[in-house]
Amino acid sequence: MVKIDLPDLYTQKDVESARTKGELVGWVKGTALGVVGMLLLGVIGWIPTLAVVGVGGFVVYKLFSGPKRGS
Numbered sequence: 001m002v003k004i005d006l007p008d009l010y011t012q013k014d015v016e017s018a019r020t021k022g023e024l025v026g027w028v029k030g031t032a033l034g035v036v037g038m039l040l041l042g043v044i045g046w047i048p049t050l051a052v053v054g055v056g057g058f059v060v061y062k063l064f065s066g067p068k069r070g071s
Contacts, residue, residue: 041049
């Protein structure tokens with residue numbers, strides 16, 4: 001772990017505790033988002049989801065493919 005210079009207000013134990021709690025909150029939020037996403041996927045269905053993913057993939061491809069060369 002990286003040693004952080006802290007003011008006298010916080011100890012290294014306080015920082016580690018906050019970091020652990022932040023990681024746990026992140027895992028809980030990620031899990032909740034995954035569950036909600038799966039429920040929405042079940043309600044909406046696969047066809048609109050695949051259409052959105054396809055259009056999004058095409059847009060990302062066009063953004064990162066660069067300009068055409070030649071004519």
